[in-house]
Amino acid sequence: MSEQMTGAPVAQQDRMTQETMTGAQIVVRALKDHGVDTIFGYPGGAVLPIYDAIFQQNDIRHILVRHEQAAVHMAEGYARSTGKPGVVLVTSGPGATNAVTGLTDALMDSIPLVVFSGQVPTFMIGTDAFQEADTVGITRPCTKHNWLVKEPDALADTIHQAFTVATSGRPGPVLIDLPKDVQFATATYVGPKAAKPGHYRPRTEPDPQAVERLVELIERAERPVFYTGGGVINAGPEAARQMTELVEATGFPITSTLMGLGAYPASGKNWLGMLGMHGLYEANLAMHDCDLMICLGARFDDRITGRVSDFSPGSVKVHVDIDPSSINKIIRVDLPIVADVGKLIAAALDLWKARGSKTNRAAIEGWWKQIEGWKKINCLAYAGSETTIKPQYALERLEALTRGRDRYITTEVGQHQMWAAQFLHFDKPNRWMTSGGLGTMGYGFPASIGVQIAHPEALVINVAGEASWQMNVQEMGTATQFFAPVKQFILNNERLGMVRQWQELLHGERYSQSWSESLPDFVKLAEAYGWKGIICSDPKDLDDAIMEMIDYDGPVLFDCLVEKHENCFPMIPSGKPHNEMLLAADAEAFKSGAALV
Amino acid sequence: MAALNIGTGASSHSAYDLRDHHETAERSHTLAVIVDNEAGVLARVIGLFSGRGYNIDSLTVAEIDHAGHRSRITVVTRGTEAVIEQIRAQLSRIVPVHQVTDLTTEAVAVERELALFKVQGKGDARIEALRLAEIFRANVVDSTLESFVFEITGAPEKIDAFADLMRPLGLIDVARTGVAALARGV
Incomplete structure (x- = not known):
């Protein structure tokens, strides 16, 4: 972990700054002391005191999401594009359980996050209270570490430790569960420098x-x-x-x-x-x-x-x-x-x-x-078309038309993700945000908003499939509300392309549940949220359409209708070694069961 | 459509290599894990074993340093060398874990377990149970006219042996603490 991920402006006279304030105020104050400028969240009964404290300050910006899963993915996008930890605030019960996918995603991909969840008051824990869930129990295996804070005086130390754990060693998500009475209680705030040092000191120097x-x-x-x-x-x-x-x-x-x-x-x-x-x-x-x-x-x-x-x-x-x-x-x-x-x-x-x-x-x-x-094998070769947009061609054009710009790319999960990794080129770190370990469909759209919030002037594009993209479709309102001009570049094949590819190659071409039925009119959907909608189906129109997307000052939903049955190659099939790769040309032989050479 | 020609144990329908590559020689290891005595720490350790599919043969936990908030968890687990190495590394990465020692490979250790055995019987069986208990240096900690509760301490193998002997003599209930272990010498 670099210094920049752990480093944060901290008060010089830290040891002197022992003040009394409410638990909710401690949360906000600690975030400021760790250099946090943005948090992603959604209010609810068990976090109202913290939301009240947020209301009464202007240093930390709160991005109101439409679903807590998206808040965590946005924080991941923010973290991966800045190198700073992402911060999330959710309420108890469903707020916390909705965050679980994002936490697991961040754990698998080693992304530093600090997530705060509200909890029912300490005296009601264990009574099946309204919106109560065993959040530390549920999130134990999907965080690097988590804490339930029952003592108001332990709150400040815990938050400081949380930032240390999230950002040092192998980074990862941490969660702090905050009962409502702890948020209301008054306690002493201790600054980060004066906090009790934990024993957590991962080795970083090589032998x-x-x-x-x-x-x-x-x-x-x-x-x-x-x-x-x-x-x-x-x-x-x-x-x-x-x-x-x-x-x-x-x-x-x-x-x-x-x-x-x-x-x-x-x-x-x-x-x-x-x-x-x-x-x-x-x-x-x-x-x-x-x-x-x-x-x-x-x-x-x-x-x-x-x-x-x-x-x-x-x-x-x-x-x-x-x-x-x-x-x-x-x-x-x-x-x-x-x-x-x-x-x-x-x-x-x-x-x-x-x-x-x-x-x-x-x-x-x-x-x-x-x-x-x-x-010379030219493993990315594909059959071009005059009449249909090949997904590879769409990405080649996107690459060509955005080359030279400081461009941030996020993706969803599936064929489009692999094509993006093959056909888009990255010359700098922190410009490519994709769900690698967990493979979370629905990651890319909220992640792109998180990236855009961190880099308001940058060109941020989410390369998506129409199926993945719909998994967090509700975040359109978030992009509109916070003027995040994200570009959603949807390679629409009306299929769950990667699932379909496996069914074709490995499951006897039985396409079980792998098509996108009842898709919305994406252009109308865009307009309904105050976005720009673009539809393109002819390769000849593609360049102009992409430029229109890039040049538009606001969020764009780009419905790129592509070849429906294109497969992603090369591919190492099931349990095969590296030297038995399947190229596009081998696919038919593979399907018919012929021996691979 | 013809399936791929892949040998037994593999699946042509999965991206995962379903064959087992691990060496098969499993061995029992006793691990001593020093942890912060805080809420949920035992759940973290147990969750690691269940979540990653490791075995627990025995587990004991108790606070060993009240002022320092430290507890010692002694886990007897079973696995190949590679699996045990993973278990150690995974345990070490839990934030409240301070130290992990493999008492099987890193030290010569003494291992002790305490057990209580309730044996019901009359006549010769009852006398035989008491006689065997003396041989094993087990103490009688409760007695009625037709039952004993024996307390026995020793290595797990000794306790297993005592249980085998008591079974035909009217063993009706057993409580075992699990293994506590310490390295010999300093």
Whole structure:
């Protein structure tokens, strides 16, 4: 975790600032002391005192959502695009249970969030009171940590600890459950600096001997690959810059998980593209055939490894992770390094320079020749069309027409998400927000609002499918109310495309429940909320329509009617290793059960 | 449509590799977990085991340092080396957990358990039960004309052995504390 995620302006005379105030005022004051400028939430009976305190100040902006799940996704978008923790406020019972999906999403993707939930008064806990739920019980497995605050005097300390836990080590969501009587009670406020230090101090410094071994491995490698993940993004922009420097110093190829896109620029010459189930052919084959794999801040997810027993059989594996439990969980590695990935990269670079290290240049050149050969397969090739918009074409045009802009992209989950990862290019970290671990349909739209709130002037586009997008459709009003000019770019195939693809390839073409029936007229829907609606079905009109979307000063719902039965390739099918990827051309043979070569 | 030709144990219909790659040699490990004695901490530990599919053979918990708010949880679990390594790492990452020690691999440990056995019987069986209890150094802590409650302390294997002997002699109820363990020496 970088300093910027933990750092917050705190009063110098902190120890002196011991004031008496209500629990609700403590919450607002603590948020200010942690540099929070925006919270996402929805009021209800058990948080009314906090809402009253919010009403009486102007430093913290409250974004009123339409559903608590969306509040959490907005906070995730805010956090991922700024590097600061996202803050959420919800009421007890249904408010808290609605937040569970967002919490789980943030836990899987290591996104720092601080969520406050109201709770029934302490003397009513356990009585099945109105809007009572066992929130700490329900959220225990989907938060990094959570607290039920029963003592008003413990409130300030707990909030400070919550920010520390959320942002240090492997980041994640935390929740503080606040009974209503604690919000009303008066207590002493202690500033962040004077707070009791918790024992939670994750290790972030790499072992120097391990760094030395890593540099030796880099010097000797003949077929190396960097395999990077969201950890590099979480380590902060400086880590991404140094990552780029290390790649340039070594000349090694680099691939990334879905979560790590943008840590190394896609325009960089060593970029192989994303790896994994729908990753690029050259990236997956480089992983399979390498002799040195350097995994930085990624966690060998099943969508990355394919068949574990055949995963990169001939390589020496180095795994750098801030979370010791990620190491040796799926894949046994040869050199485990527990560290903040940013600190490790910096240490490796320093040692590299100090030693005047050199790579095995001849071998690396040969390795690149092999990679160039794989690139010639052109794994993203698709059949173009004069009459129908191919989803890949729509994203190629979106990429071309937004290139050069400082653009933020969010996505929903499914085929469109994978195509976006394949066809859109990211040159900076914190520009790509997608639900990786949990795969939450309905993530992208609220996340795009959260990003836009954090970056009011930026171009923020949610690449969506019509099915996913409808899962948080109610947030249209939020975008209108808060003047968030988000662009919703819906690749509408009237299908649950990824489900349909699997049914076609793996379930005998029985398309069980995988179509979008009774879709709304998206243009009318846009207009009903005061948005602009655009519909486009002809490839010839697409460029103008995209420009119209970009140029419009306000939220846009873009209904892009695309080819209905396009499948997303390449694909590593069920339980197959990296070197048995399915390309578009192989799909028919695969369906008919022919042996794959 | 012909299914993919994938061997037994795999599924051609799932993106997950359904074959089991873990080595099969499982072993019992005793873990000592030092935690902050705060609300919900036991639920966090137990939830970790159930949520990630680990086994619990025995679990004991009690406060060991009142002033320092520390409790000690002793868990006897079972798994391959890789699974035990994961359990340790996962436990260590729980915020109120201070320390995790594997008393099976990191130390030579003494393990003790206390149990109460209620044995009902008359005549020879009753006399035999009392005689065996003496051999096992179990104490009689309650007695009626047709029952005893024995208190026995020892390694879990000793308590298992005593239970086996009492069963034909009229064992009707058992309470066991689970294992408490400490590393030998300093």
